Each structure stands twice: as C-alpha cells, then as structure tokens.
Amino acid sequence: MDTILFYTPGTCALAAIVTLEWLGQPYRLCRVQKAERQSEPFLRINPRGQVPAMLVDGRPLLESNAILAHLVDRRPELALLPRHGTWERDIANQWLAYLASAFHAAFWPMLMPQRYTLENDCQATVRQAGEEAVRRELRRVDTYLEGKDFIQGTRPSALDAYLHAMSRWGNSLVDMAKDHPNLWRHQKTMARDPAVRFGTAVERGEPPPEPHALVGHVELASITL
The missing domain is CATH 1.20.1050.10 (Glutathione S-transferase Yfyf (Class Pi); Chain A, domain 2)
Incomplete structure (x- = not known):
C-alpha cells in the first residue's frame, strides 16, 4: 500500500510514526506545520485541519484511533493489538x-x-x-x-x-x-x-537512526487527490 502520513512535531501523530516503524513496511511522511493545517492543500485531506492524517493508496484516513487500528491489522502476526474477536x-x-x-x-x-x-x-x-x-x-x-x-x-x-x-x-x-x-x-x-527514538528524531528534524522503514518526505504542495 502506498502510505503517506501527515504529522506535526509534538502531536499525537508520533504514535502513528512509531507504529509504522514497528510494521517495517515502506511509507512516506509529510511534515505539516501548525499554520499549514488550515491551508487549502491540507484541508482537502482533512477538513478539520488536524493531524495525524494518512493517505492510503490516495484515500484519506483520519483520527488517531482509526489510523492505528488500520495499521496494526496490516500485520496481525506482530500483535501490535490483540486479534479481532477476542x-x-x-x-x-x-x-x-x-x-x-x-x-x-x-x-x-x-x-x-x-x-x-x-x-x-x-x-x-x-x-x-x-x-x-x-x-x-x-x-x-x-x-x-x-x-x-x-x-x-x-x-x-x-x-x-x-x-x-x-x-x-x-x-x-x-x-x-x-x-x-x-x-x-x-x-x-x-x-x-528504537521506533520511538526514530520518531522523536524525525520530529526534531534530526537525521533518524538506521535502519528504518521510512522512504522519504514529501511536500504538502506536491500532493494531489
């Protein structure tokens, strides 16, 4: 799945970054400053102007609990949440x-x-x-x-x-x-x-420790829906 996570440093979006690293599947990040969350390009992705938000194969998924539940179910064998039906x-x-x-x-x-x-x-x-x-x-x-x-x-x-x-x-x-x-x-x-250390480094704009699943950052202005 093509995955882009939108985050602002210091927010609860850190949880999704950490979970993506635990999954070990390729993903991209888009750093959105607080002022940009009310911009037209971001409001097309999340009309509420909040992070985290995620594009999965070009489709928006919003709200932390929905994003985390989606991510953990990609690899249930990792038991990042217990199995459904239990x-x-x-x-x-x-x-x-x-x-x-x-x-x-x-x-x-x-x-x-x-x-x-x-x-x-x-x-x-x-x-x-x-x-x-x-x-x-x-x-x-x-x-x-x-x-x-x-x-x-x-x-x-x-x-x-x-x-x-x-x-x-x-x-x-x-x-x-x-x-x-x-x-x-x-x-x-x-x-x-290690995944938390990685996410914290990303938030701070520091070179993140290797290895990691992140394949790069994208600019908000470059994203089209």
Missing part, C-alpha cells in the same frame, strides 16, 4: 476510545483555552480547569500502570505508542517522576524503544 481486542478498543476521547480531550482546555470561551478574560479559568482535568487523567493512568510495564501484555503495543505520544504533554504541568511514577516509568521505557 476479549483482549475488545479491551484494546476500549483503551483506544479512552485515549482518543477522555485522555486526549483533557489536554485541550489547558493547551488551547481559546477554543472554549469567547472571552479573553475567561481563558485563565478555562486553562485552570483543563489543568485539573489533565491531572485527573494522569492519576487514572498512573494507577492502572501500577505493576505493569505496558498497557496490555509484556510488549509495547499501539496503545503504548499512543499513550506515550500524549503523556509527554503533561511533563510541563506536573513532576511526573514524583507525582506519577508508574507513568514516568512507562515514558522512560518507551523512550528507549
């Missing part, structure tokens, strides 16, 4: 839904309070409420990870890549090592994974 897959789907909604959504009022009020004077209050929501979800995940290296099983999965891509946003708000030691341990474990 209770374990149902629980994995539950986690995908939680991470895409409750966990991710908790960060929006903190990071972008202007989305939630038309009054500039109210943004500080919105941000404060958002910070408390983030702390609540960090506590929830930290409690779950007690005694566990990963969300499911003994190996990292697409769920862990997704959690890692977003939990790092909380590091500027809390002392993760002190306040959420299980989540901090998860972050450090994931940061050592």
Whole structure:
C-alpha cells in the first residue's frame, strides 16, 4: 500500500510514526506545520485541519484511533493489538476510545483555552480547569500502570505508542517522576524503544537512526487527490 502520513512535531501523530516503524513496511511522511493545517492543500485531506492524517493508496484516513487500528491489522502476526474477536481486542478498543476521547480531550482546555470561551478574560479559568482535568487523567493512568510495564501484555503495543505520544504533554504541568511514577516509568521505557527514538528524531528534524522503514518526505504542495 502506498502510505503517506501527515504529522506535526509534538502531536499525537508520533504514535502513528512509531507504529509504522514497528510494521517495517515502506511509507512516506509529510511534515505539516501548525499554520499549514488550515491551508487549502491540507484541508482537502482533512477538513478539520488536524493531524495525524494518512493517505492510503490516495484515500484519506483520519483520527488517531482509526489510523492505528488500520495499521496494526496490516500485520496481525506482530500483535501490535490483540486479534479481532477476542476479549483482549475488545479491551484494546476500549483503551483506544479512552485515549482518543477522555485522555486526549483533557489536554485541550489547558493547551488551547481559546477554543472554549469567547472571552479573553475567561481563558485563565478555562486553562485552570483543563489543568485539573489533565491531572485527573494522569492519576487514572498512573494507577492502572501500577505493576505493569505496558498497557496490555509484556510488549509495547499501539496503545503504548499512543499513550506515550500524549503523556509527554503533561511533563510541563506536573513532576511526573514524583507525582506519577508508574507513568514516568512507562515514558522512560518507551523512550528507549528504537521506533520511538526514530520518531522523536524525525520530529526534531534530526537525521533518524538506521535502519528504518521510512522512504522519504514529501511536500504538502506536491500532493494531489
């Protein structure tokens, strides 16, 4: 499949980059700066102007949980999520839904309070409420990870890549090592994974470590649907 993943550094698109590297199948990346996400070329791909977005044989696929579910099913033998038709897959789907909604959504009022009020004077209050929501979800995940290296099983999965891509946003708000030691341990474990190191290097614009499945970057302006 011809695959192009659209990403912005620092976003949850990191999870899809990591999963693509775990798959080991050729793919391309398109780096989209935040301001470009409202441009006409990108809005043709995702009218909501958000990343990640992915073109699969020229067809758009949107939303992190949909993209991750699609990717892991390309190579089910890798068990990046449990097999369809099992209770374990149902629980994995539950986690995908939680991470895409409750966990991710908790960060929006903190990071972008202007989305939630038309009054500039109210943004500080919105941000404060958002910070408390983030702390609540960090506590929830930290409690779950007690005694566990990963969300499911003994190996990292697409769920862990997704959690890692977003939990790092909380590091500027809390002392993760002190306040959420299980989540901090998860972050450090994931940061050592070669695919995560690769994705982080790509985000930073550094030469990514070899070997990798990425075959190159494409420019947004060069893509036609």
